[in-house]
Amino acid sequence: MDAATIDVTLVGPKVKASGNVRSQLKPASKGIMPGDSANDVRMPSMLKQDQPVIVVGNGLDYDGSVALGTYTGAARLFQGDTSIKGETIVIDNKAGNLSASGGVVTTTVLDEAGKDKKKARVPSIATSNDLKYDDATRRLTYTTNAHMNGPEGDMTAARIELYLKPSGDELDRAEAYENLTLREQNRETKGSKMIYTTANETYVVTGAPVKILDECRRETIGKTLTFNKGADSVVVDGNAQIRTQTKGGNVKCPG
Structure with a gap:
């Protein structure tokens, strides 16, 4: 660890550091399970398990009795292409959890299988007021804006x-709640809840009602809309696609 000042209390131990703090979290040594007394650092599954993690800030308060660093x-x-920014970052070295608050910005790079089943590294950028990562469920939760x-x-x-x-480097599903607006494949979807599953690249959006507006300004409305990524078909309330309204657009669309 590097910092302008570092105070250590042996009981705990407890560490307080201030001024250009920079610390490195190292993966568990071979033959030692994360959380063991010989190595109390448990890497979150969302991070690479064989690479160190660098954390910087203006101050650090570490309590060894609960393995919690603030x-x-x-x-x-940051670790490679993955980074998390916030006014505060809290890391639980025993559970592998972490949280961030205050102007949170994250950049994550996950593997995604294409139509040819070949995997490619794809980046995602997210912002919010707060972020929590729970390692037991491998869930990232962004809240407020x-x-x-x-x-x-x-x-x-x-x-x-x-x-x-379980690998930690692939998305299983994404969910969004309240005041949802989704833009993909030249469509805009508004609803109250969305579940996207990567296995079949399917979106299920519910609301009262859900509305999809495509590039031709055609509007589809229903309580539940189901559609596939990259496909033009939309299932409305379990029925075949229904276009309820057509408005003029700026692209070449069917007459």
Whole structure:
């Protein structure tokens, strides 16, 4: 650890550091399970398990009795292409959880399988007031003014949740709640809840009502809309696609 000042209390131990704090979290040593006394650092599954993590901030308060580190003042965590920024970042070294608050900005790079089943590294950028990552469920939760732009589309909502696969480097599903707006494939969808599943690239959006507006300004309305990523078909309330309203657009559309 580097900092302008570092105070250590052996009981705990407890560490207080201030001024250009920079610390490195190292993965568990081979043969030692994360959380063991010989190595109390448990890496969150969303991060690479064989690479160190750098955390910086203006201040650090670490309590070894609960393995909890709180970084304050322009805090930033980064590992390769993955980064988390916030006024405060809290890391639970025993449970592998972390949280951030105050102008949160995250950049994550996850594997995504294409139509040819080949995987490619795809970045996503998200912002919110608060972020919590729970390692037991591999869930990232963005709350208050949540916004995410990635391969799933550009979405805003009161809360956005990302569930990772056991590997930690692939998305299993994404969920969004309250005041949802989703933009993808030249469509804009508004509703109250969305679940996107990567296995079948399917969006299920519910609301009262849900509305989809396509590039030709055709509007589809229903209580539940189901559609596939990259496909033009929309299932409304379990029925075939229904176009309820057509307005003029700026693109070449069917007459």
